[in-house]
Amino acid sequence: MSENKVEMSAEIVQNANVQPQQNNPLSRKLNKILETRLDNDKEMLEALKALSVFFTENSLRTRRNLRGDIERRSLSINEEFARIFKDVKEELESVNEDVHAMSTCCEEMTSRLKAAKEQTQDLIVKTNKLQGENHRLEVRAQVAQAFLTKFQLSGQEMAALRGARDSPITEEFFRALTRVKQIHEDVKVLLRTNQQTAGLEIMEQMAVLQETSYEQLYRWAQNECRGLTQESCDISPVLSQAMEALQDRPVLYKYTLDEFGTARRAAVVRGFIDALTRGGPGGTPRPIEMHSHDPMRYVGDMLAWLHQATASEKEHLDALLKQVTVRGVEENMQEVVGHITEGVCRPLKVRIEQVIVAEPGAVLLYKVSNLLKFYHHTISAIIGTSVATLLITIEDMNVLSKKMFFNSLSLHASRLMDKVELPPPDLGPTSSLTQTLALLREVLASHDSSVVPLDARQADFAQVLSCILDPLLQLCTVSASNLGTADMATYMVNSLYVMKTTLALFEFTDKRLEMLEFQIEAHLDTLINEQASFVLIRAGLSYIYSCVQQHSTQQGPLSTLPGMDTSSLKAAMVQFDLPPPPLVFYDCDYSVDQSTDGSVSSTVSPAFQTAWYPNGGVLKIGAVQHSYFGTLPNFCLWIRQYKGTDPHRTEPHHSVERRHYRVFQC
Amino acid sequence: MATAPYNYSYIFKYIIIGDMGVGKSCLLHQFTEKKFMADCPHTIGVEFGTRIMEVSGQKIKLQIWDTAGQERFRAVTRSYYRGAAGALMVYDITRRSTYNHLSSWLTDARNLTNPNTVIILIGNKADLEAQRDVTYDEAKQFAEENGLLFLEASAKTGENVEDAFLEAAKKIYQNIQDGSLDLNAAESGVQHKPSAPQGGRLTSEPTPQREGCGC
Ligand SMILES: Nc1nc2c(ncn2[C@@H]2O[C@H](COP(=O)(O)OP(=O)(O)OP(=O)(O)O)[C@@H](O)[C@H]2O)c(=O)[nH]1
Ligand SMILES: [Mg+2]
Numbered sequence: 001m002s003e004n005k006v007e008m009s010a011e012i013v014q015n016a017n018v019q020p021q022q023n024n025p026l027s028r029k030l031n032k033i034l035e036t037r038l039d040n041d042k043e044m045l046e047a048l049k050a051l052s053v054f055f056t057e058n059s060l061r062t063r064r065n066l067r068g069d070i071e072r073r074s075l076s077i078n079e080e081f082a083r084i085f086k087d088v089k090e091e092l093e094s095v096n097e098d099v100h101a102m103s104t105c106c107e108e109m110t111s112r113l114k115a116a117k118e119q120t121q122d123l124i125v126k127t128n129k130l131q132g133e134n135h136r137l138e139v140r141a142q143v144a145q146a147f148l149t150k151f152q153l154s155g156q157e158m159a160a161l162r163g164a165r166d167s168p169i170t171e172e173f174f175r176a177l178t179r180v181k182q183i184h185e186d187v188k189v190l191l192r193t194n195q196q197t198a199g200l201e202i203m204e205q206m207a208v209l210q211e212t213s214y215e216q217l218y219r220w221a222q223n224e225c226r227g228l229t230q231e232s233c234d235i236s237p238v239l240s241q242a243m244e245a246l247q248d249r250p251v252l253y254k255y256t257l258d259e260f261g262t263a264r265r266a267a268v269v270r271g272f273i274d275a276l277t278r279g280g281p282g283g284t285p286r287p288i289e290m291h292s293h294d295p296m297r298y299v300g301d302m303l304a305w306l307h308q309a310t311a312s313e314k315e316h317l318d319a320l321l322k323q324v325t326v327r328g329v330e331e332n333m334q335e336v337v338g339h340i341t342e343g344v345c346r347p348l349k350v351r352i353e354q355v356i357v358a359e360p361g362a363v364l365l366y367k368v369s370n371l372l373k374f375y376h377h378t379i380s381a382i383i384g385t386s387v388a389t390l391l392i393t394i395e396d397m398n399v400l401s402k403k404m405f406f407n408s409l410s411l412h413a414s415r416l417m418d419k420v421e422l423p424p425p426d427l428g429p430t431s432s433l434t435q436t437l438a439l440l441r442e443v444l445a446s447h448d449s450s451v452v453p454l455d456a457r458q459a460d461f462a463q464v465l466s467c468i469l470d471p472l473l474q475l476c477t478v479s480a481s482n483l484g485t486a487d488m489a490t491y492m493v494n495s496l497y498v499m500k501t502t503l504a505l506f507e508f509t510d511k512r513l514e515m516l517e518f519q520i521e522a523h524l525d526t527l528i529n530e531q532a533s534f535v536l537i538r539a540g541l542s543y544i545y546s547c548v549q550q551h552s553t554q555q556g557p558l559s560t561l562p563g564m565d566t567s568s569l570k571a572a573m574v575q576f577d578l579p580p581p582p583l584v585f586y587d588c589d590y591s592v593d594q595s596t597d598g599s600v601s602s603t604v605s606p607a608f609q610t611a612w613y614p615n616g617g618v619l620k621i622g623a624v625q626h627s628y629f630g631t632l633p634n635f636c637l638w639i640r641q642y643k644g645t646d647p648h649r650t651e652p653h654h655s656v657e658r659r660h661y662r663v664f665q666c
Numbered sequence: 667m668a669t670a671p672y673n674y675s676y677i678f679k680y681i682i683i684g685d686m687g688v689g690k691s692c693l694l695h696q697f698t699e700k701k702f703m704a705d706c707p708h709t710i711g712v713e714f715g716t717r718i719m720e721v722s723g724q725k726i727k728l729q730i731w732d733t734a735g736q737e738r739f740r741a742v743t744r745s746y747y748r749g750a751a752g753a754l755m756v757y758d759i760t761r762r763s764t765y766n767h768l769s770s771w772l773t774d775a776r777n778l779t780n781p782n783t784v785i786i787l788i789g790n791k792a793d794l795e796a797q798r799d800v801t802y803d804e805a806k807q808f809a810e811e812n813g814l815l816f817l818e819a820s821a822k823t824g825e826n827v828e829d830a831f832l833e834a835a836k837k838i839y840q841n842i843q844d845g846s847l848d849l850n851a852a853e854s855g856v857q858h859k860p861s862a863p864q865g866g867r868l869t870s871e872p873t874p875q876r877e878g879c880g881c
Contacts, residue, residue, distance in 0.1 A: 232676075232677050234672045234673055234674060234727075235673070236672055236673075237673070275748070275749070285747070285748035285749060285778060285779065285780065288748075296741060297741075297744075297745075300741060300742060300744070300745045301745045301748065303745070304712075304742070304745030304746050304748075305745070305748070307712070308679075308714075308731065308746070311714050312729065315716060319673075371742070374711065374742065378711055378712075
């Protein structure tokens with residue numbers, strides 16, 4: 001700083017020299033000094049400050065020495081600086097040395113590291129390789145584990161299967177078995193890959209496991225079933241499940257069902273025999289056999305018992321096989337129920353046969369047959385229409401009782417024919433006819449109230465009717481054979497009419513009724529003709545009648561014929577109008593029943609009326625109407641012309657002796 | 667041996683009797699299916715239904731035989747009384763004639779069942795109050811005189827239907843408990859569940875008196 005000042009003053013001097021002409025140098029110097037801004041010149045300020053430290057005494061001497069002082073000071077400062085700097089330099093040298101050392105050290109380390117690296121290179125490669133290997137192995141382990149869980153049983157499952165040998169079958173067993181099945185199924189996938197050996201092995205293993213498990217299950221189920229020999233039989237859910245599982249092994253399934261069937265069969269037989277011979281507690285209900293004297297009750301109780309037993313057994317089977325899905329379960333069930341109920345067939349058959357063979361009479365036989373038919377129907381609703389021995393037995397018994405029934409009827413009929421009764425004097429039905437019709441009525445009535453459905457009822461109706469009616473008709477004809485024509489016809493009409501009224505009370509008899517009606521008509525015709533000729537002969541009109549009938553126009557007028565003149569005819573008509581002598585008319589009751597419109601018609605037989613009043617009177621009866629168009633009308637019309645009167649208006653005043661036989665005697 | 671769980675402990679056999687059209691089949695249907703069959707055809711012979719119900723903590727299977735009321739089936743239906751543990755005797759509260767016939771039904775029931783058979787009288791169609799033809803009190807008195815349980819029920823609304831079957835079952839169960847019903851006798855109408863499925867020896871069955879509650 002002091003040097004600066006020196007230079008500066010020199011410069012000022014120079015400036016004053018170089019530019020003398022420029023103003024006054026002094027003034028310039030002055031100006032400059034004046035312009036100098038000491039405040040802003042930091043160096044100057046510092047210099048002055050430093051100066052103020054040691055320049056304390058402003059005297060000439062001090063001013064003269066100032067320069068030296070400053071230089072001395074400067075020297076000592078520099079010396080000081082140099083001394084201190086020397087230290088720094090030494091320090092730096094030491095640092096430098098250290099750095100060098102470090103550098104060497106580092107180099108050494110680097111080379112050592114390099115060496116180490118070279119040495120471990122191999123190891124690292126190896127490690128990497130191993131790590132890769134490890135990873136691969138882990139993946140494989142996972143795969144293997146997955147494989148095992150998929151294709152092998154767990155210990156627990158294995159235990160469940162194995163344990164079945166000496167402990168009861170449980171849910172777990174079925175779960176394990178399902179797993180075995182699943183694995184066996186799944187393992188087929190392996191056969192399509194290159195894991196065929198494993199696949200085959202597992203498959204075989206599972207197959208073996210399955211077989212032993214099924215066999216154990218079968219043993220267990222068989223044992224369970226074997227125990228079901230009591231009347232009550234509750235199928236445990238596990239047993240149902242066992243059947244569901246066993247359906248995969250048809251043979252075992254069938255054997256188990258057989259076992260079940262055999263056990264139940266024994267139970268049902270025992271129950272049946274107990275019901276027959278022991279009855280309920282303390283003897284009520286009484287043993288069924290106590291009622292063996294009452295065939296209907298006896299047979300009915302046995303069949304009702306069997307019906308109930310069959311329904312219960314079907315329920316048991318439903319419970320046993322409710323989870324089985326294989327096709328044909330329904331048939332299986334029917335088969336087994338058939339087997340179960342087979343045992344009771346013999347005792348049942350023996351007893352019903354006894355009843356039938358004891359010949360309890362036609363009506364009872366018929367009722368028993370109907371009862372059997374009813375139960376055949378009822379029981380087959382439960383066990384289906386399969387060929388169950390029980391149904392066959394019932395049907396056989398039905399056939400037998402039906403056969404015995406018809407035998408009994410035929411026997412009855414042949415007895416009738418053996419000893420033909422003569423018609424009674426009143427020409428009404430014979431007592432054997434009434435008795436036989438009473439039997440028929442009883443049979444038909446029992447049929448009517450029978451529990452057999454309608455269509456089944458109709459079936460053997462025709463046979464019953466022909467079995468009774470045909471011989472009866474024959475009987476009537478035979479017994480009438482010795483009678484005169486009018487008596488015969490009357491007797492037949494009377495007999496046929498009782499048959500008709502008997503049949504009319506029942507269904508399915510229309511055809512027979514029609515036939516009887518037809519026969520009655522035929523006999524009525526005969527009767528009418530008989531009556532007509534009787535009246536004509538009695539009145540002496542038969543000659544006139546035949547003349548009229550045979551007359552032809554070539555013969556000229558009727559009145560020219562001999563015996564046909566007006567006076568003869570008039571005489572004859574007087575005869576005709578006269579009260580006739582007592583006539584025998586057989587009133588076959590038609591008029592009484594049907595023409596209720598007047599006192600006249602109600603007392604006169606149709607045959608008589610037709611003869612007497614061809615054009616009017618009571619012509620409401622079909623049978624009579626028929627003859628209206630026969631031979632009589634022509635004649636009567638002709639007579640009317642002659643008489644000039646309408647006989648229809650004339651009150652008949654003939655006293656008619658009538659032998660009135662009422663058909664409705666019952 | 668196997669202690670497999672069973673579905674029920676006893677089977678009780680019931681019959682339902684009464685005139686035609688009183689609603690026997692409807693009661694059974696309501697009980698087993700919980701539905702009302704408005705146009706139910708006449709029963710032909712007998713029909714059959716089952717249901718398992720809980721009675722005094724025991725599961726009991728009811729096996730119910732619904733008989734035809736029509737006279738022509740009387741001979742057949744009589745065979746179903748034997749071995750019934752319970753009988754539901756039904757009349758129709760709107761038809762006095764069905765009530766008047768009760769004594770005939772009761773005679774049949776008494777003659778053809780066990781002395782222990784529990785008979786419950788049921789006045790059905792209780793929903794038809796407006797057409798009532800038989801009072802509650804009258805029927806109640808009839809029931810008391812004859813030692814019958816009694817309820818009015820409706821197969822249509824289901825009212826008291828469950829109870830009718832239950833009350834009878836309770837009574838039967840009570841008879842078993844106090845030993846008045848001998849289960850070892852055939853056709854008692856009650857069957858005990860097999861205690862040892864393997865045994866198969868009927869006679870080896872222990873007397874069930876004390877066994878009732880052990881399950
Ligand atoms: N309002 C009403 N109607 C009922 C009730 N129960 C039954 N019915 C009707 O009564 C009629 C006869 O009922 P069923 O159950 O067939 O009578 P049933 O006693 O079985 O008759 P059968 O089989 O001939 O002996 C049916 O039309 C039912 O709809 C009831 O509780 N209320
Ligand atoms: Mg009914």
